[in-house]
Amino acid sequence: MKIFSFIFYDIKRLFGHGKTAFLAVFSPIPVIIMFAVFLAPMIVSEKGLAVSGAVLNEDDSEMVKQLMNLTINYEIDRGNLSMYPVKTTEIGKKLVSDGKVAVFLYVPAETYITTMSGEKVTIDFYYAPSHAFEALIFEEGIKSSLSVFGQGIRAVYVAADIAKRHGLSDEDFYRIWNDGVNDLIDIYIHRGRTIGKDGMFLFGGSYHFRYMVALLFTACAFFSSFPIMYLTSLDLSETFKKRSISDKRLFAYFISRIISGAVLIMFAFLIMFPVARLIKQIKFNFALSVLAGVVLLSFTFSSLAVLIGSIFKKGQSALWAGLYFGTVSMVGVTFLSDKTGLPLPVTFFMRISPFRAGVSIFSNAMYTLMTERYVMDMLVLLGAFVVFFIAGFVIYRKRSAL
């Protein structure tokens, strides 16, 4: 029998567990729909994300006013934001609780002076749980803007402080400080807009949104590999153990399992993408790159599932192990991948993680293809596939043999 027959039978077996296969392939649909419904304001808006908010700026300083104008008015002009100034925090909070705005932004008094002293500035965000995602996007957008701006302020502060230590008068210190901040606002931020396609402030086509979509796709793809783990574990503990099979045929069946597993995962992708198109922010600007990523990620997750299934003697243990491993990996990717200063082993594992590479490939190739990053991520996936394949077969063979 040719390997194609093995693949055919194995696909039939994987899909033969009706409920399990159904869950594996179709479970991403409600997840994606929930995601889409959560982003309902964006779906109905032709312009993209439209967040409505209220703002109370109690800092009278010209610098903060300018910064708020630049940050917020720019997004209002782009149609991403509707902003209502309010007079008290009570009114702002009431607008949020009444569902009239998604988020209320409160800038306390003397924020600018606080920045001058080098202390940490706290800006408060209030939002209703029903608008949590919009609020998150708004908050992230503001924070990313302030983070860029804050870095510039720190640089100005350090420079002015050095000059002060060299005999600069207080009057000159504040003049340099103010000029520096003005320059930051007028030149640095505007230059950022010129450089970036979407400007410095990423509300509409924001990275975190892309990131969450990519994370959702990768997580669903991994969880759709569970029937592969279960069936592999079952085969090795029951079926193959009790009948004599030659090494050559066993290898053929092993390859068939990986191929049929990849087909199962790709099938899940096939369902995911059209459903995900409900969310208008999902793009396929580089469809071929996305497709290549889907294929390689499917094979990598399939070989990982076979490896996990080979390690555990009971199908349920394999599933639990897969669930924990997948969850830990996803949580790691979600919360650690953008962090710096992590311990070296964690940094290393993040770098070689197929989960991180998968998320990175989708967030990259669906929107703006950065070739170097894409190639690196594909190489990570390829390397992971080779490692899982070899380790998987060694254990698979050992478990099925005498």
Place this chain on the structure above:
Amino acid sequence: MIEAKGLVKKYGNFTAVDNLSLTLEKGEGVALLGINGSGKSTLLGMLAMILKPDAGEVTVDGLKGKKAKAKIAYVPQDIVLFEELTVMENLYAWSSLKGKANVERAEYLVNELEMDSFKRKRIDRLSGGQRRRANLAAGLMGDFDYLLLDEPLAGIDAYGGECIEKLLKREKERGCAMIITEHNPTIILPLMDRSIKLERGRFVE
């Protein structure tokens, strides 16, 4: 000839098979009798080389390892089939896993074991007796000179028992040697040349 020397198998402190030696000549039929827990299945598993003995060795026609294993067909007591596939698909798949797909052999076994009415049904939709027959057929796919059967009649009705008896007769007529374990030896004994009784991992008769 299958030759087993000094086979020992222990599960913790319990000795399932205690220093047993056995030979099975070509074309010979041996009934392995004994109550539950006497060590029949463990001994058969070691002879089939799917269980590793703690001591002793098994050779088949002077060969060891994979080459020896290839000469043996083993039908375990448990149902070892792909539940999601049909009977025919199982027969093709298992013959392929043992060597190459043998359509004629599959058809022959379907006829001999009277499985025509359910050969296109998935295993998980068959009755217990039908599954047993399919399990036996899957074990008999491929080329072999020695047949080891672990309680093939368990859960089989009288008609199914007749089918199996008929099939085993034919296998023996073509020169296949066999060892069969069984609680109830009434059907099996007339087919066999001799019988051995096991008790607590040792031969008693």
